[in-house]
Amino acid sequence: MRRPLLVEALILSFGLSMAGGAPALAQTAVPVAVETPVVIGQSYALPSAVMGQTREINVWLPPGYAKGNQTYPVLYVLDGGQDQDFHHISGIAQLGTIVGTTRDVIVVGVASVDRRNELALPTENAELIARYPTQGQSDRFRRFVGEEVMPFIEARFRTSSETALMGESLAGLFVVETFLKEPQMFDAYVAVSPSLWWDGGRLARQSGAHLRDHSNDPRTLILTLGDEGEEMQAPMDVLTANLRDHALPGVKWDFTPRSTESHASIYHGAALDAFRRLYAVPAP
Secondary structure, eight states: OOOOHHHHHHHHHHHHHHTTSSOSSOOOOOOOOOOOOOOOOEEEEEEETTTTEEEEEEEEOOTTGGGSOOOEEEEEEESOSTTTTHHHHHHHHHHHHHHTSBOOOEEEEEOOSSHHHHSSOOOOOHHHHHHOTTOOOHHHHHHHIIIIIHHHHHHHSOEEEEEEEEEETHHHHHHHHHHHHOGGGOSEEEEESOOTTHHHHHHHHHHHHHHHTOOOOOEEEEEEEESOOHHHHHHHHHHHHHHHHTOOTTEEEEEEEETTOOTTTSHHHHHHHHHHHHTBOOOO
């Protein structure tokens, strides 16, 4: 018995598609999308006489920056390279702007290259010296930030006189050292899980001597630490004891333990809390 013509046509079409011939069904056309870059900020290659090389500086500006003449506070973020913490912290600033929970702020990311060289103070520990032979140049990096990065930002952008320094881990150690040794550099300091264990906790032990030399100029120090073991906790206890013993009315400081966080997880929540404190929107 002869098949109906419709059945013959369907069988032929299926056979051709299975054999690599014409498809049984028409292919859906894929639309051509226009590609444009997503611009988060600007990156600058800043020649540095102090460091003897060109260094990466990244800047995020509030969305309304180009529309007026307002000046803005500046947050300097250590480990602020594009592949480090710049996007993370500038994202928190953007969120605060979008939802109106924090004031607008300029975020400046200062990239690190050799972190133990740039962020750690000199150690007398032979094992650390052998393991990290370039360590211990934090004073030079502090000069770079104070003498080259900050003047560059202040000359190029509409900045107010309000400044802050933020860092985590070794960068947190640098924040604490800067607060103790050069407190006039910034108005506020945020040290998340600072590596005060470095050099056997020597910076924490010497903190009392540094604090005795401090003026009563207004400034803020925010400290926080996760559940990170005795090596991290013990020098933090020494530092906070010295801060209590050498209290100055103009200096606002606090230590917030975060027992549910680890060294790897603490930064985001701590940075968000710091934004809400430092850049709180004034009450109407």
